């Protein structure tokens with residue numbers, strides 16, 4: 315008990331889990347929501363014009379620790395998360411050493427307990443050392459609460475190995491998240507295989523490399539009964555494959571990144587490696603399909619694939635630079651700016667009626683950034699509902715505030731944002747995790763020293 319009592323007054327509460335979009339006062343007592351209505355008690359924070367949503371949940375974050383501390387640490391990555399409105403991140407396994415056994419899971423949880431500003435859920439590797447041939451110690455990681463396995467960055471090429479991993483994961487009802495790319499077909503590719511790659515004289519990574527792998531993984535998932543999660547979907551064909559599989563009842567979920575929702579391969583024309591990413595930025599046809607897939611529920615979640623790289627690593631000529639972009643601090647603003655029409659912001663309930671094709675209501679956006687990703691991972695303490703007695707885990711943002719992305723002002727350790735200089739709409743003011751401020755007035759608060767997060 316902290317003895318804390320405070321009220322956010324006059325906020326627009328957007329809580330997809332309850333289907334609520336209304337003006338209310340939200341009273342926080344200790345770590346819980348004490349009321350959400352007309353009551354106002356304790357310290358008052360004027361939230362008129364601000365939105366309160368459940369804390370954002372990122373299914374795909376590279377925190378880099380252990381081993382990549384020059385690019386990011388648990389402390390800096392979760393500071394970026396808090397400023398971006400996130401209360402939970404799922405940390406990818408491509409660390410050094412790889413998170414392929416219990417020791418590294420414990421290490422990440424310990425680092426999170428000591429230094430994190432949000433809950434951290436480690437993802438376990440599927441194969442030892444991300445090597446693709448021998449299974450990682452999935453059982454010992456599952457015993458620690460790891461609920462998702464991924465070799466992200468290293469697609470599992472062997473169908474035999476992935477099938478075996480699915481059979482194990484099925485026994486704990488864990489998720490298999492395979493980076494979907496046929497490495498042979500994509501070999502040597504520097505950006506999307508299309509007209510721009512031809513013009514720039516760079517070899518390409520074809521859309522089919524993703525689609526062939528998605529099709530294979532869906533087939534394997536269908537027969538194993540495992541929960542398959544397709545990360546960073548980037549092609550129109552992959553969206554269609556997932557749509558068809560969902561219609562057939564395959565247990566599949568999917569995510570898309572903010573950058574794949576709004577940047578094309580044209581960004582590469584200046585050979586600036588900040589636009590180099592896996593999967594590569596594609597075409598406007600793909601963007602259109604991804605947006606429609608997100609709007610119709612084929613794609614469940616927006617995930618950042620926050621992939622920090624140090625200046626020394628990233629600032630090389632295109633072919634030498636590692637792929638990856640940071641995203642935690644811009645995801646909400648980018649998607650609010652790009653996907654939510656102006657009239658949705660004016661009043662609770664928005665303009666009334668469905669938003670135009672491929673766009674989202676404000677509640678729809680919060681759903682894809684928070685409620686659905688929390689449901690995909692089964693994070694019952696996240697994603698709402700923001701009801702009386704629930705944890706005070708929420709984000710308070712100004713949906714109208716305009717700001718310009720300045721890489722030097724980012725709170726994470728790395729600067730490799732593709733949105734530098736972009737004018738965006740929507741800024742986080744406060745983030746609360748179980749009643750504790752992790753971001754206050756747009757600044758990260760001190761680390762929480764929380765108990766380690768485990769998968770429920």
Ligand SMILES: NC(=O)N[C@@H](CC(=O)O)C(=O)O
Pocket residue numbers: 376408466467468493590591592593619621622636637638639
């Ligand atoms: N998404 C990226 O472009 N980079 C990822 C790994 C990867 O998926 O290649 C990273 O860890 O840097």
